Amino acid sequence: MSTISQPMTKGERTRARILVAAERVFAELGFHDASIVKITEAAGVGQGTFYLYFASKIEVFDEVVEDLNRRVRHAMIEASSQAGTRIEAERAGFRAFFEFTAEHPALYRIVRQAEFVSPGALRLHYTRIVEGYRDGLAKAQAAGEVGDIDPEVAAWALMGIGEIVGMRWVLWGPDVAPGGPTSAVPPEVFDQAMTFIERALAPGRTEEEGRS
Amino acid sequence: MSTISQPMTKGERTRARILVAAERVFAELGFHDASIVKITEAAGVGQGTFYLYFASKIEVFDEVVEDLNRRVRHAMIEASSQAGTRIEAERAGFRAFFEFTAEHPALYRIVRQAEFVSPGALRLHYTRIVEGYRDGLAKAQAAGEVGDIDPEVAAWALMGIGEIVGMRWVLWGPDVAPGGPTSAVPPEVFDQAMTFIERALAPGRTEEEGRS
Amino acid sequence: MSTISQPMTKGERTRARILVAAERVFAELGFHDASIVKITEAAGVGQGTFYLYFASKIEVFDEVVEDLNRRVRHAMIEASSQAGTRIEAERAGFRAFFEFTAEHPALYRIVRQAEFVSPGALRLHYTRIVEGYRDGLAKAQAAGEVGDIDPEVAAWALMGIGEIVGMRWVLWGPDVAPGGPTSAVPPEVFDQAMTFIERALAPGRTEEEGRS
Amino acid sequence: MSTISQPMTKGERTRARILVAAERVFAELGFHDASIVKITEAAGVGQGTFYLYFASKIEVFDEVVEDLNRRVRHAMIEASSQAGTRIEAERAGFRAFFEFTAEHPALYRIVRQAEFVSPGALRLHYTRIVEGYRDGLAKAQAAGEVGDIDPEVAAWALMGIGEIVGMRWVLWGPDVAPGGPTSAVPPEVFDQAMTFIERALAPGRTEEEGRS
């Protein structure tokens, strides 16, 4: 995920192990049912050790959210940067988002807890992703590839679509109960969702469309 | 909100008071920090009284979610049913949704907790609202008022847009910290969001668009 | 069990129903898990009604113990009074005791709770039964049918044998877990227990026996 | 009491203190009125500490019963093993039983609660003691020192006699109210009880006695 060049000290390794365990336990049990004992047991360290690296339970939570946010954005940028056209980039970004969700259902399960656990963390998480969309849209708009629409609002709309489609088809699966196995968004759903987005963003004929 | 004409019995009134208090406390503190003591104090009844009407904390939670769901759908249907055209109906429905959100921020704050609290409740909540969108879209599509798109996917997309725009502009307000005062979606944001949606759903030019 | 001659008033009937229900519920659940609600539900009356007839939960308990005590003594006296010889009377009395236990396992389960629930009730219960044994033994001793032994001590010994054999073979059954079905003491066990008692009480040759 | 030679760790000492306190509190108040708070206060530890060593209130109870059982059997075996003749051994065993009872009234008060608290614990307790009696009787019988009687039934009879005499004269004392001070069984009562038992078990004259 990152380009580890320097060797980790012993302490850093312990810290990293706790962080990984915390993500796993938070994802499985949610914030409140994830006790420090469970996290430290999963990490294979003592309870006291936890407090050598994190000031509180909330602090790990924040860091886990931060971490997930960094990783999902990285995945999206990585994917879309290799695309040729704007539309291809958009599809690649969404596909990366859904894939990340499928591989890390923690993204949802953890992030959606944030509202009450760590005020502001949720907003920060969404805002950062939205900024990526917005900047891309603004640039594309300047190039005439996107219709006349406020990039900020459009970006949030994309965020909402990604979030809900990810929840509906990745997290819940085709017919699966919540918590069950997750898989990627079915191709036809992905296509339909992208069609929806493309039409919303397509340039031209703005005047007529507004009237319909 | 409801059309109950018969007078409530004493027990029903107590139950209703607890339910109202629970919604308030859940919205303010979240599921886990909303203790039974806080709920019963807010309702002005004894702790034991709570258990005369609800079997557990989770049970009230489910009922609060159920209740909010019923009310927001009612508000949306009410609003859109008085509109003339499909587009007007759509705008009215969304406006009602945002207004409800502004008046009952509990909708977000409570519902988003549901994932870990009451598995299935969250899915049920979204699914019910989406069914309304989907049926409306399918009907409009049959009348040629909506482009060629899977109503199911489009309905979930609308749900996502409503949710995230509501969260961003209603719950968080223009520049306000989470938990702060809420107001309606600013008119220009509302217009932009509706433009986004209208373009996505507009009929015509399906063949070319589909190729992208 | 008793010779009801006068018709009961409505109140008396209600009271009796509560008492019967209480015995059943106490026997099944024990004193502490037998709630007033469960008793009143079993009796088919309201909770408040209970307190019209009994001052407290402990009071019904005492009365239930009292009632059981009266009935078991009645059964034993009834049975032994129809016997010809002393030994036959003894066997008949024990048999009645075991039969009562088998039909009313409540006797054990309730009485053994008494120690902490209602101090003195347990002692009173045992003492009353023992008095019956003791008087019988004293009388038989005067007639030369019982050896030279303190009737008080011997009576308590009989009580202990009856209690433990009843628990072992009636309450627990041949191989059954506690709480399971109960039946009478197996004939061979009954015979052995009676043999044990007969030898202990048999008159004559006191001097030699003591030396063995 | 035990032959542990290795020093206890800190944790073991805490555990032992809780166990001792639990025995005391259970004996004084009974299972239900013995709250965790009372036990931990008596032990001088925090409430949470209790759950580091015992999974539940019932678990300590079981262990206390187990512990008492082990100790009383140890005392009885110890005492009777030093006796010369069978009869002396019997007397020594019973005497040890009564002495233990006098010093640890908890034996009764706790064990008799077991029926509803921990099904099976009561049966196990009695069964273990009875097994000791039974094996002793069987051996003596083989040596011709005990009459022709089923050792199992006879052993349970002894158990019953010990239990009830202990309760009557040790727990309740000569004229004392339950819960009051306890002392040993008066010598004349002890002698009479032993006489009762000796006659019941004495060999010889089996044929005539059996006819009764």
Next chain:
DNA sequence: AATGAATGAGAGTTCATTCAT
């Protein structure tokens, strides 16, 4: 005579956090 809604003290249990080792 009868009800059952209401109460609140108290139960068992959990867990984030501290700190002596």
Next chain:
DNA sequence: TATGAATGAACTCTCATTCAT
């Protein structure tokens, strides 16, 4: 650096009892 025993406040839930109807 690492530990895990210890803590106590806070939690959800129960139930004997009261009292207005």
